Each structure stands twice: as C-alpha cells, then as structure tokens.
Amino acid sequence: MTIHHLTRLYLAAYANLPVFLAVMFGLFAVLAYGFACFRQRRLLARWRDILGAVAPADLYKAPTVRFDIRIFWFQLLVVIPAGAFVGSLYSAERLARALIAAQGAPAIPLAGHPIADTLVQVFASVILGSFGAFLFHYAGHRTPLFWSLHKVHHSAEALSPFTAARGHPLDTLLGGSISFVWRTAVVGAALWLTGGVFTPAALTILGLLAMATLVQDALNHSHVPLSYGWFDRLWVGPLFHHVHHSADLKHRDKNFGGGVPVWDWLFGTMYLPDPAEALRLGLNDHEIGEGNPHNAVRGYMIEPMMDFWRELGRLASGGSQRPGGDAVRASTRARRARYSA
Ligand SMILES: [Zn+2]
Numbered sequence: 001m002t003i004h005h006l007t008r009l010y011l012a013a014y015a016n017l018p019v020f021l022a023v024m025f026g027l028f029a030v031l032a033y034g035f036a037c038f039r040q041r042r043l044l045a046r047w048r049d050i051l052g053a054v055a056p057a058d059l060y061k062a063p064t065v066r067f068d069i070r071i072f073w074f075q076l077l078v079v080i081p082a083g084a085f086v087g088s089l090y091s092a093e094r095l096a097r098a099l100i101a102a103q104g105a106p107a108i109p110l111a112g113h114p115i116a117d118t119l120v121q122v123f124a125s126v127i128l129g130s131f132g133a134f135l136f137h138y139a140g141h142r143t144p145l146f147w148s149l150h151k152v153h154h155s156a157e158a159l160s161p162f163t164a165a166r167g168h169p170l171d172t173l174l175g176g177s178i179s180f181v182w183r184t185a186v187v188g189a190a191l192w193l194t195g196g197v198f199t200p201a202a203l204t205i206l207g208l209l210a211m212a213t214l215v216q217d218a219l220n221h222s223h224v225p226l227s228y229g230w231f232d233r234l235w236v237g238p239l240f241h242h243v244h245h246s247a248d249l250k251h252r253d254k255n256f257g258g259g260v261p262v263w264d265w266l267f268g269t270m271y272l273p274d275p276a277e278a279l280r281l282g283l284n285d286h287e288i289g290e291g292n293p294h295n296a297v298r299g300y301m302i303e304p305m306m307d308f309w310r311e312l313g314r315l316a317s318g319g320s321q322r323p324g325g326d327a328v329r330a331s332t333r334a335r336r337a338r339y340s341a
C-alpha cells in the first residue's frame with residue numbers, strides 16, 4: 001500500500017458519502033446496543049427496546065439535538081475537508097521528498113529496519129501529530145477570542161452522534177488548518193528521518209485508526225455513558241468526553257484530547273470520569289443568557305462571528321488577551337446582555 005492508495009480509498013469514501021455514513025452510524029448502533037445489553041444484563045430482543053437503546057425518543061426531542069440534525073449536512077461540507085487526516089499524511093510525504101531533494105538524507109538516518117520505521121511513523125502521526133489540535137482546543141477554552149467560536153460546540157444540552165459535527169465553521173476551519181500544518185511538519189520530519197515514504201504497515205495502521213476515530217467521535221458524542229476504566233488514559237471514551245461537555249467549569253476545562261488523551265495526561269488537564277458523578281451538559285445561563293441562542297441559524301452562525309470580530313478589534317487596539325477561565329467568564333458575562341437583548 002502507498003499513500004496514493006490510502007488517498008484514493010478516502011476520496012472514494014467521500015464520493016459515496018451516504019454509504020460511508022451508513023457504515024459509521026451502523027457501527028455506532030451496534031456499540032450502543034451492546035452497551036445497553038451489557039448494562040441491563042439481558043439480550044434486548046424487542047424492537048422497542050432496541051430503538052430505546054440506540055436512539056432514545058427523549059434524546060431526539062431535545063432542541064439542540066434537533067438543531068444538530070437540521071444543520072448536519074451543511075456541517076459535513078465543512079468538516080470533511082478540514083478534518084482530512086489523510087490529506088496531512090499525503091502532504092507530509094511530499095514535504096519529506098522535498099527535504100531529501102534539498103538536504104539529502106539526514107546525517108543520522110533512522111531508516112533501515114521496517115518495524116522501527118513503522119513505529120516512528122505511527123508515533124509521529126498519532127501522538128506528536130495530535131498536539132496541534134490539542135493546543136487549538138486549549139486556546140478555544142482559555143482565550144475569549146477563540147472561545148467566541150468554540151462555545152458553539154459546548155452549547156449542546158444533550159449529545160447525539162450528530163453533535164460530533166456541531167461546531168462553528170470558522171472554529172472547524174481554523175482548528176483543521178492548524179492541525180493539518182502541524183501534522184504535516186512533524187510527520188514530514190519523521191518521514192525524512194525514516195527514508196521518505198510510509199511503510200505499508202504504517203499506512204495500514206493509520207488507515208484503520210482514521211476509520212476508528214470517526215466511529216470514536218460519533219460514540220463520544222452520543223448518549224452512551226461508556227467508560228473504558230483504566231484504558232480511558234489511552235483512548236478517549238464517551239464518558240471521558242462527556243466530562244468535557246459538562247456545564248461545570250471544573251470539568252469543562254479538562255479532557256481536550258479527541259483521539260488519544262496523551263497531551264491531557266502530560267499537561268495535567270486529564271479528568272478521569274466517575275460513572276457515579278452526575279453531569280449537566282451545555283453552558284450556564286450567565287454565559288449565554290437564558291434560552292439557547294444557538295438553536296437558530298443566526299445565533300449559531302452570525303453571533304459568534306461578531307463576537308470573534310469584536311475580540312479581534314479589542315486585541316488590535318491593545319487590549320490584552322488575558323488567559324484563564326476568569327477572562328473567559330468576564331467576556332461571556334459581557335455578552336449576556338447582547339444575547340438576551
Ligand atoms: Zn471544548
């Protein structure tokens with residue numbers, strides 16, 4: 001397998017989007033059904049019980065979930081090119097080739113042993129490569145400028161697989177671009193050190209992981225409160241991400257990782273979920289006013305852009321971008337009047 005095969009495979013998946021989504025939601029349904037059987041310690045056989053496990057009626061009556069479904073197709077248009085993990089691997093290989101052409105082989109080449117090469121390439125793509133997204137997500141919580149866009153993802157008051165695509169398009173595009181550039185740079189450097197091309201084994205692992213993370217994202221944004229126990233430290237699970245969607249600030253500024261939580265572990269922002277702890281999802285009234293302005297297209301698309309523009313103006317005129325939850329809270333308190341007006 002070469003990077004061209006993987007790219008063609010993903011382009012084919014995008015070209016057959018309904019089939020691709022059916023497979024993704026199908027896998028999610030199997031996992032949600034399995035979880036419900038495990039919890040109730042019986043095999044659910046009646047259609048009513050199965051539907052209740054996979055798509056509970058109450059959940060799909062929640063206003064934010066209904067809104068997520070309404071705008072899902074539009075969100076996909078933005079999310080797909082921005083989240084192109086495979087695209088960054090493709091450009092990394094081009095970067096490595098350019099480096100070899102310009103600099104020659106590195107002075108201390110690692111290339112040689114296929115297993116060592118595979119490990120370095122997978123480590124660079126999955127672990128080092130995820131730092132760009134982690135950093136942007138952290139900035140989304142800790143600076144008023146980026147919170148003005150990112151809060152849209154957090155105003156979901158209930159979670160469904162459709163909520164995985166919920167996010168302001170500018171937040172998605174900026175985050176996707178930073179993640180793309182960062183992963184291209186670190187994976188390009190790793191490839192330069194390991195011979196310039198991915199090993200077939202690395203590409204197979206990365207292709208499977210890319211598929212797995214799509215299902216993981218749908219599952220993490222579902223109603224299924226599944227924790228992997230100790231393994232939450234290695235692979236982000238639903239309850240681990242539900243903590244991040246909690247309205248309580250002691251939870252929300254935690255668990256930034258989307259696929260592997262290694263950076264949360266290293267930077268002390270990991271909050272291991274306790275299945276007994278009750279979580280209230282969404283934002284607080286003092287942050288967005290009473291009622292949720294993000295249940296209408298204007299509140300969801302336009303208001304965050306205006307906030308972002310205002311914060312940019314404040315920065316340009318010398319206003320400091322104070323980091324920390326207090327700054328975010330002060331800024332969101334100021335917006336309250338505008339939203340409830
Ligand atoms: Zn967040």
Ligand SMILES: [Zn+2]
Nearest residue numbers: 153221241245
């Ligand atoms: Zn989320």
